[in-house]
Amino acid sequence: MKTEVCDRLGIEFPLFAFSHCRDVVAAVTNAGGFGVLGAVAYSPDRLEEELRWIDDHVGGRPYGVDVLVPGKIAKEAAEGSGSLLSAVPPQHWEFLKGLFEKYGVPVPETAADARVDGVGRQVTQQGATELIDVALAHPIRLIASALGPPPPVMVERARAAGVPVAALVGTVEHARRQVEAGVDLIVAQGGEAGGHTGEISTMVLVPEVVDAVAPLPVLAAGGIATGRQMAAALALGASGVWCGSVWLTTEEAETLPAVKAKMLAATSRDTVRSRSRTGKPARQLRSAWTDEWDSPDSPGPLPMPLQMIVAEGAMAPIGKAAESGNEGARQLANYFVGQVVGQMNTVKPARQVVYDMIEEFADALERLNRITDA
Amino acid sequence: MKTEVCDRLGIEFPLFAFSHCRDVVAAVTNAGGFGVLGAVAYSPDRLEEELRWIDDHVGGRPYGVDVLVPGKIAKEAAEGSGSLLSAVPPQHWEFLKGLFEKYGVPVPETAADARVDGVGRQVTQQGATELIDVALAHPIRLIASALGPPPPVMVERARAAGVPVAALVGTVEHARRQVEAGVDLIVAQGGEAGGHTGEISTMVLVPEVVDAVAPLPVLAAGGIATGRQMAAALALGASGVWCGSVWLTTEEAETLPAVKAKMLAATSRDTVRSRSRTGKPARQLRSAWTDEWDSPDSPGPLPMPLQMIVAEGAMAPIGKAAESGNEGARQLANYFVGQVVGQMNTVKPARQVVYDMIEEFADALERLNRITDA
Structure with missing residues (x-):
């Protein structure tokens, strides 16, 4: 060609x-x-x-x-990791903690801190x-x-x-x-x-x-x-x-096995365009995570990159819990993927x-x- | 071929x-x-x-x-035009009347009745x-x-x-x-x-x-x-x-000239999937009509075919007013069209x-x- x-x-x-x-x-x-x-x-x-x-x-x-x-x-992003972390309103951390509790996933202590120099900074x-x-x-x-x-x-x-x-x-x-x-x-x-x-x-x-x-x-x-x-x-x-x-x-x-299994089973209807992982509309597997953040009870996703800090900090322990068979964590787990996920079956x-x-x-x-x- | x-x-x-x-x-x-x-x-x-x-x-x-x-x-649809008309809640007629007033379009007396044996029934x-x-x-x-x-x-x-x-x-x-x-x-x-x-x-x-x-x-x-x-x-x-x-x-x-002009000028971003014309999600030109019905102040579109009665009854006088140069009517006017409207330029x-x-x-x-x- x-x-x-x-x-x-x-x-x-x-x-x-x-x-x-x-x-x-x-x-x-x-x-x-x-x-x-x-x-x-x-x-x-x-x-x-x-x-x-x-x-x-x-x-x-x-x-x-x-x-x-x-x-x-977000302007805080330019000011270093301290500003970044403190720019996440308390209600968002509380909502996140509530999600972990609701779905029976162990609440991480320092997940957010660990990611600030990663995703938030890049x-x-x-x-x-x-x-x-x-x-x-x-x-x-x-x-x-x-x-x-x-x-x-x-x-x-x-x-x-x-x-x-x-x-x-x-x-x-x-x-x-x-x-x-x-x-x-x-x-x-x-x-x-x-x-x-x-x-x-x-x-x-x-x-x-x-x-x-x-x-x-x-x-x-x-x-x-x-x-x-x-x-x-x-x-x-x-x-x-x-x-x-x-x-x-x-x-x-390197897709998490729990997410890979979801993708192999998903149809083309099982994605959603949601701000719940990065703060900007991004298509991903629809899961309890997107449903909860996009529900009327949610404080609403934060702007990029703040929502990434909240979400990526949470996704690591969620992924870990999902791997060890935690059912609530499996429900929350998701990842970015397009509507072609319905054709990804093998x-x-x-x-x-x-x-x-x-x-x-x-x-x-x-x-x-x-x-x-x- | x-x-x-x-x-x-x-x-x-x-x-x-x-x-x-x-x-x-x-x-x-x-x-x-x-x-x-x-x-x-x-x-x-x-x-x-x-x-x-x-x-x-x-x-x-x-x-x-x-x-x-x-x-x-809607079950009323099966029971004849009287039931159909009376199944539209008063607040929807009031919202519609308010739209006509807000956009300076003459309020029709009997627009809805005229359409019940048409769209509603079919x-x-x-x-x-x-x-x-x-x-x-x-x-x-x-x-x-x-x-x-x-x-x-x-x-x-x-x-x-x-x-x-x-x-x-x-x-x-x-x-x-x-x-x-x-x-x-x-x-x-x-x-x-x-x-x-x-x-x-x-x-x-x-x-x-x-x-x-x-x-x-x-x-x-x-x-x-x-x-x-x-x-x-x-x-x-x-x-x-x-x-x-x-x-x-x-x-x-036979597209209304005001709508045809909008379509010729529209880009692929100018459509929206909205329930505001039929009660079911339908892609159409985004206009003041879709914006108003999809806004938080709207009573929300009714189920099919009730919303069709409300919308089609309104679109006829809106179209007529738009043709005679009424600016508010031009803002409200719309029609079903896909994202290819951006390529329809001649x-x-x-x-x-x-x-x-x-x-x-x-x-x-x-x-x-x-x-x-x-």
Whole structure:
């Protein structure tokens, strides 16, 4: 296969795998696609370690890194971890404690503190800049901004390093702003996608964005987990596809077993777009966690990154309790995933997902040609 | 082009046009597609008149009729128009009157009464059965149920008349129920579609439904207004596409000029899924009407068909006032339309929409083949 991005990035299939798991990134890159490591959950040291591992396992084949650099964030986030923690109102901690009690999950003592230097910090401009520097010191072939236009520092440093910049968008207006910010590759992500997402569907968004940013290449994201969907995305004018959800149930994925089981059993109706994990609307498994935070009795999710501190601090002990068979914890457990979760019904190696998609893509195209030739 | 439905229905392109406007139905059928007249707004006499006109204008080419037969409706609806009217709580009439006053639109005296024998009645089982009988007396080639599984009477009478039955679905579960109800053709409609719609996107829903109901053919609906989107839908496994929104800005469409102007100017962000027009979630232009009914001060939309009586009774005088330049009425005016409204930017004959889609479809397929051959 050959599109603009295949040529530019030196890949066989224009299939991008966004994953927080280095094994998935390496497996997809080695299978002829392009792995992108989501770095938001990592400290600079940890990211350095992950990228070294990837370098050791891809034999020079191309991969990328994705950093979340929010445009608008709570001002406390810029002032260090003390301010961050104290910016969470007491009623939110009480609501959280009430949830643990209601669902019979042991209440953690210091969960929140442990995460402040992690998730809370990385989504500040300074934290993100440190991650960018670590990433650009490795032979990455793409750096992506997961939320909002990349800051000038990201574009400048990437340019200097000769690394193209990609950015995710959910509307045509966002896409135009990204082009102005100097982005080289646009990922148009429909509302059916997992994680932070808008409301315009992939079917509608992709051709709009393709027309708006031409001749810049566009990758389609959201609703893509099979070769038929990949063929559809390319028919819409995309130059490739950007998949996140489908890797979460692969053999390599570090998804919590309780969450993986939920995903394998879920249908396409079992996701919800909720602010309850990060403070911004993000599609995820619907669970007791999303139901409770989105209920009328909830104090309501906080802005990013405060809600991330509350949620990620809670998800670690919830995940641990779920693994040890705590039923309430299983009910609360969730994770970001798109509506394609309904099609994720078997555990396969990530490599096999790539091969299956490419084979099904070919079948879909053959059917299209049969329909037209007849 | 040749798919199962082309063979079965004797059409050149598997492009179905759902429209309440007979001119659109005839134009699409005459251009090689398949026009489907939406009959919900018509009395039996009016439907008879419309179908005679179509028969006179399509020279024996195939077309169909779509009837809305709700499964669950307010019980008052079955008891005649007196019960229907009195089932609308006083506070809803007062809220409506308040809206007219707030937006400076003359308050109609009898708008609601005038519509009870229209919209309110047709969505009862008895009303729908009368429409089915009228439709089956014409040489229609398809009868469709727009909402929920078709009642046994529809399937039986259609079978007896040798007419295939189609039904719209928004989930795999609905699709399975439709198959059990004896439907011959499934229309899988994504949440980006205009009118009554679920939340699963076309990209995700279509392949799921195709797999679930095989070997029954599936048409894709929602997010399809161009040839690229048609190619994408067929890549997903659909045997054709069912388009509703794109006809609303054609030359033939009877869309109110004020609404048509709004649609031509709208972006894909300007729709909302709201219960404010029918009582069930339906995607439509976002306007002062949807904002007011969905605001915390609203008494909340009533169940179907009561909300239809309130809304349709109001939309006629609002439309009239909007035409005479009333600014408040223009703000309130809206209509059902999908997210593709952002791509509907020029007024063309319906015939031209068909030709443009087929040409763009061919271009999209050629691009796909180039990508793969390279």
